[in-house]
Amino acid sequence: MKCSRVFPAIGFALLAGLAAAQDAAPEKDVELRPAPDYFVEAVVASTTAQQIARACEALSLDPPRVQAMTGAVLQRLLDDGFDLERPDGGMKESQDKFAAEQVKFMAKHGLEGAISSEMICAAGTAEIEEGTAIGALLIAVPG
Numbered sequence: 774m775k776c777s778r779v780f781p782a783i784g785f786a787l788l789a790g791l792a793a794a795q796d797a798a799p800e801k802d803v804e805l806r807p808a809p810d811y812f813v814e815a816v817v818a819s820t821t822a823q824q825i826a827r828a829c830e831a832l833s834l835d836p837p838r839v840q841a842m843t844g845a846v847l848q849r850l851l852d853d854g855f856d857l858e859r860p861d862g863g864m865k866e867s868q869d870k871f872a873a874e875q876v877k878f879m880a881k882h883g884l885e886g887a888i889s890s891e892m893i894c895a896a897g898t899a900e901i902e903e904g905t906a907i908g909a910l911l912i913a914v915p916g
Contacts, residue, residue, distance in 0.1 A: 803859070803863060805861065805863060805864060805865040807864065807865050808865065808870060812846060812850060813867060813870045813871060813874060814874070815843070815846040815906070817878070817907075818905075818910060819910060822839075822907050824893075825893055825896065825897040825911060828890050831913060831914055832911050832912065833913075833914050835910055838909055839910050850862065882895070901913070
């Protein structure tokens, strides 16, 4: 079984959960702050890398790197005063930021219309070679 099929880290769920919870109604008497760019980048990198690994047999998630990135982002959120006990982390809804980053990724790799697994593999391989945040979470599968 590829590592991308195995849940790589509890922290990954926390990042994704914080991003998804931003659609929920905020608690009263709390001023929400914009999601920091490092959080948006981490969510986009982890979710995109996961989708690439699911679609491309030649690539997989690198669980230790996902866990390390997640831990670092969660610690930075705490250091910056975000309340991780809240479902929304104390952040304003940021789905537009996430969507904009995904659109940039798709455009960068020409992923439009009918997208083949070969196109996705090429995009993932390019991200690894470029040393991007997405590429840092992927590894090539021998074979």
